[in-house]
């Protein structure tokens with residue numbers, strides 16, 4: 569087994585109501601002027617105002633950038649940077665789901681390294697740590713609040729750039745399930761299936777190791793047991809808290825074992841058609857794992873077990889089939905659309921999407937490398 573490196577923020581608060589007590593931790597860093605990076609919805613529903621008031625009580629002034637798009641763009645990063653510079657901010661606080669976290673990482677990285685966020689596409693391209701980033705999470709989830717991944721849409725090329733850089737890791741992540749209780753059903757389902765995808769792609773990744781395996785399998789079990797409940801009964805505090813832990817575990821897995829073709833392909837759909845990330849993943853997940861079965865059947869059978877499937881007397885191949893079926897059932901139960909055609913994906917775009925998917929850094933650790941024709945075929949199967 570190749571040596572592994574394990575990345576995680578130095579401090580992570582998780583649990584119902586932990587936002588209030590986290591303010592003390594934030595105060596102790598001694599920052600004076602924060603840039604809060606968020607989106608319009610969270611500002612309008614008053615979440616931003618509450619956090620701003622908590623910060624003010626701790627003696628921290630804050631400016632707000634609430635223009636983050638659901639798939640954050642190169643323009644969002646530039647706009648946020650302007651506000652950061654106007655207010656001379658000494659730290660950045662992201663508040664929201666994966667989009668505000670990724671946008672904040674882009675802003676904080678360029679704030680100290682200079683240039684343009686496009687300069688940092690790829691792995692570890694920056695020279696210096698970003699401005700300190702505190703990430704307050706409201707979805708469950710991308711786990712972006714604790715990863716070294718930053719996904720920004722380049723508005724000129726219509727692709728989602730993967731910036732994988734140890735320097736974008738937040739210094740503090742906060743997962744308070746109270747902030748997640750208001751998520752509507754569709755968002756709960758999409759972000760939960762994103763977390764399931766993280767765990768499964770990390771488990772079958774060529775960079776998996778015993779630590780990431782443990783995190784991935786536990787995440788799969790918790791998501792299988794709690795996602796339906798979190799979707800149906802959004803105010804079930806136990807299901808919400810379990811999903812907050814599960815998505816964090818999935819983040820620990822993929823932050824270190826990386827991902828695979830589901831993300832490499834979903835990024836193209838998100839960049840091209842501006843579709844929700846979790847929905848794209850959920851639709852592609854069973855089809856990519858069917859392709860992976862040729863080399864990863866035994867691993868997929870382990871995932872079936874983690875999902876509560878009885879695999880006694882099943883071969884590895886049959887266990888993998890059972891895993892794919894369990895994934896599809898979960899997706900159907902939480903009302904994920906059945907195929908890409910219903911998301912307005914066009915067959916004539918598939919060759920271009922496949923070309924770009926093969927360049928995405930997330931695909932490099934897929935258990936088997938695919939040809940262009942094979943990626944197109946997986947897209948077609950998912951239509």
Ligand SMILES: NC(=O)c1ccc[n+]([C@@H]2O[C@H](COP(=O)([O-])OP(=O)(O)OC[C@H]3O[C@@H](n4cnc5c(N)ncnc54)[C@H](O)[C@@H]3O)[C@@H](O)[C@H]2O)c1
Nearest residue numbers: 609638639665666667706707710712715717719750751845
């Ligand atoms: N960096 C990483 O490690 C990583 C991993 C996976 C995905 N991502 C990225 O994350 C982005 C998707 O993030 P996301 O799925 O968390 O959604 P999001 O951040 O795009 O938010 C989607 C919508 O949900 C709303 N919302 C967020 N929290 C809410 C709450 N608690 N109550 C009500 N509404 C709420 C937002 O205002 C927004 O309108 C994509 O751009 C994807 O590429 C990043």
Ligand SMILES: [Fe+2]
Nearest residue numbers: 710762766845
């Ligand atoms: Fe994801």
